[in-house]
Amino acid sequence: MTAFFQSYGIPFEAAWLLSTVIGILLIALPLMLAVAMIIYADRKIWAAMALRRGPNVVGPFGLLQSFADGLKVFLQETIIPSAANKGLFLIAPIITFTVALLAWAVVPFDVGVVLADINVGLLYILAISSLGVYGIVIAGWASNSKYPFFSAMRASAQMISYEVSIGFILICVVLWAGSFNLSQIVESQKGYYGFLNGNGFNPLLFPMAVMFLISAMAETARAPFDLTEAESELVAGYQTEYSSMAFALYWLGEYANVILMCALNAILFWGGYLPPVDWAPLYMVPGIIWLFAKILFFFFVFSWVKATVPRYRYDQLMRLGWKVFLPTSLLFVFLVSGFLMLTRYGG
């Protein structure tokens, strides 16, 4: 796109700035729309599984429900508790929201369609997702209230625990792909057994795909791991004291993170923008549609789990993270690197 603007006689630096800003808007605005629609989808799926109707009043089939909710919170008053640490209280939701958007910079939507095609793409995503915990911890502390603080403690312990195993799972994928670049990771998944696209079809990486899906739920604090906002114990968790737009920013950031995790699942294990079967006519469908189909499928799995699985106890959550996932993922790092040592780099 930089070259396009340069052809109109704009100097390189200005053209680069312009194309980057347009690229950011092209990702961020549809993402916000997607978040609004996915909240609606989440509620509809959840309602269907509970034999309810779900939102069905605002607009056709209730499609505009999220926008009505958005307008409602936008018009509400922002209440800041008098005991709160005002500056940090207001910064915290902004951090959560910003971090949720930042990670999308390196997600490849199609061949070459990526805002920042950097060599350390996967490390960038790890770095950004490790920042997500700050929005919650700061909110819990700055609210100066018991339940948000408990929730912040839970959130930080939970996210750090699952980041460790997510790190090892990603290492397995990186070892197999031989690159940290997300586009190259997607390209490396072509042609398993000559006709399948996706690391998930690899028997060594399939267990990692399952573990990544579960870890992603824990990392984004979705059900059954939503202990940070367990309403029976902590009122509403870290966002108890929040109202109006500050609350909405948490809401949006949370769902943007969930979509990001679904996208990562699709990109790392199920071929990203590649069609699931390596057959020429399927490549006629644009890659972005395959990616969206995979994201929506994984989001459906997230909603499905939310609707059907009861909430974990905190000690069960910690046990799963440290005593099950960590050793298993470490074992698979060993297996994958050993297998590659003996075959691809062997001799």
Added chain:
Amino acid sequence: MIQVFAFYLFATLMIAAGALTIFARNPVHSVLWLIVAFFNAAGLMVLVGAEFIAMLLVIVYVGAVAVLFLFVVMMLNIDFAELRAGFVSYLPFGVLIALGLLAEILLGLGVWKAGPLQLSQRAAPTPADVPNIKAIGQVLYTDYIFLFEAAGIILLVAMIGAIVLTHRARSGVRAQNIDKQNRRRPQDAVVNVNQPVGQGVEL
């Protein structure tokens, strides 16, 4: 142009955040300013082309170490009056540390004036098209493999030491046996009895 602008932006913010880390009254604010300083340091690393180090700085320091700092500092019950009371008694020690650091900075500046150090690796710099990670790996796992492994062993020993120091074998604790819990079925715990009226139950 844009690089120079970015450099001064990151550098100024980093120094300001570093100063505020010291001057902030509230320890939690101090930790948060420290995180801002880490972040800007990562930005500077990206500017000099060390993107791998920059990402590791964010993942390790911002993502893990600083979270633990914050975790601990948030739970402290801080009495500001008590904090200031100790100031005079710690002052000589603090001045001593400051003088030591100042001497090191002066020494470093003096050595820098004398000219660069000729390291064996400096003689053959890695070409620009080799990715950062590959370049580090090629040096780390060949020339510096023993130092690398030694660092790993030291960390392992430190970890085992920490576990040994803090581990207490307590008696009388009924540990949870997950397998046993999962194997338990309704038949093991519940009995259906067709009980005639007026007679006790045999359990």
